[in-house]
Amino acid sequence: SQKIEQNSEALNIQEGKTATLTCNYTNYSPAYLQWYRQDPGRGPVFLLLIRENEKEKRKERLKVTFDTTLKQSLFHITASQPADSATYLCALGNDMRFGAGTRLTVKP
Amino acid sequence: KAGVTQTPRYLIKTRGQQVTLSCSPISGHRSVSWYQQTPGQGLQFLFEYFSETQRNKGNFPGRFSGRQFSNSRSEMNVSTLELGDSALYLCASSLALGAGYEQYFGPGTRLTVT
Numbered sequence: 001s002q003k004i005e006q007n008s009e010a011l012n013i014q015e016g017k018t019a020t021l022t023c024n025y026t027n028y029s030p031a032y033l034q035w036y037r038q039d040p041g042r043g044p045v046f047l048l049l050i051r052e053n054e055k056e057k058r059k060e061r062l063k064v065t066f067d068t069t070l071k072q073s074l075f076h077i078t079a080s081q082p083a084d085s086a087t088y089l090c091a092l093g094n095d096m097r098f099g100a101g102t103r104l105t106v107k108p
Numbered sequence: 109k110a111g112v113t114q115t116p117r118y119l120i121k122t123r124g125q126q127v128t129l130s131c132s133p134i135s136g137h138r139s140v141s142w143y144q145q146t147p148g149q150g151l152q153f154l155f156e157y158f159s160e161t162q163r164n165k166g167n168f169p170g171r172f173s174g175r176q177f178s179n180s181r182s183e184m185n186v187s188t189l190e191l192g193d194s195a196l197y198l199c200a201s202s203l204a205l206g207a208g209y210e211q212y213f214g215p216g217t218r219l220t221v222t
Contacts, residue, residue: 032207043112043198043213044151051208089151094207095164096141096200098151 002027006090006099013080014107021075021102023090030092033066033073038087038101047088048075080106110135112201112214120220126187129217133180133201139163140182141211142174145196157182158205186219194221 007022023033031052036044050057050066050073057064063076077084087101113132121127133140141164142154153166157176174184180201186193196218200211 030207034207034210036211041196043200043216044211046210046212049208049210091211092207095153095156095166096207096211097153098143100150 002093002097004028004090004092004097004099006088006102008102009100010103010105012105012107015081017080019077019080019084019104019106021088021104023073023075023099025071025092028071028093029068033064033090033092034096035062035064035073035075036089036091036098038089044089044098077104080104082106082108112199112212114197114199114214114217116217117215118218118220120222121189122222123189123191125189126185127189127219128183128185129197129199129219131182131184131199131201131214133182133199134212137201137203137212138180139202139205139209140176140180141200141202142182142184143198143200144168145198145216146194151198154184156205163205189221191221194219 003026005024034049035047038044048064061078065074087103089101091098115130139158141156145151156164160176171187176182196216198216200213202209202211
């Protein structure tokens with residue numbers, strides 16, 4: 001069956017460090033993969049989209065990689081700040097299925 | 109540009125009743141998707157509409173239905189409500205169909221079934 005797994009339910013890091021979140025998938029051959037941020041009680045907010053032929057994409061302090069051989073995407077936040085604390089979700093598939101999310105806490 | 113709006117924001121219903129939720133997409137967006145979010149199950153895909161036609165459907169019972177109007181506005185309906193239907197229902201719009209387009213989410217409708 002198709003699965004999307006975000007390996008860490010929660011991740012705590014110190015301010016200024018790089019946060020790395022993982023999204024693994026099985027039985028999908030996605031042409032695109034997206035990452036979203038969700039704050040409590042609010043709808044997810046789009047962050048980045050990466051295509052299957054792109055190995056890496058960057059936006060300010062954010063970086064996403066997409067390895068179709070490993071069936072994995074990594075999401076990095078460099079120089080993390082307490083304001084980056086939120087749940088981060090990956091999504092893929094034509095019907096945009098979401099992973100369970102990783103709750104990131106950045107401590108000052 | 110105005111964002112995705114959902115009405116109502118909060119709703120309390122009794123088991124057995126039915127409910128209709130509304131979503132107005134961003135102007136120019138033609139695809140609308142609906143999701144159910146609960147603490148235990150996360151964000152689960154309900155269905156997606158494009159040009160007034162349901163294009164994709166998640167694994168939910170037939171009690172969950174939806175429609176899209178010619179102006180792209182969408183409604184979802186849940187009949188014979190169960191306690192387990194208590195959730196945050198999110199609507200998202202995108203320019204077109206498919207995973208190559210980013211989705212813009214509304215604030216959600218918090219449904220409580222008692």
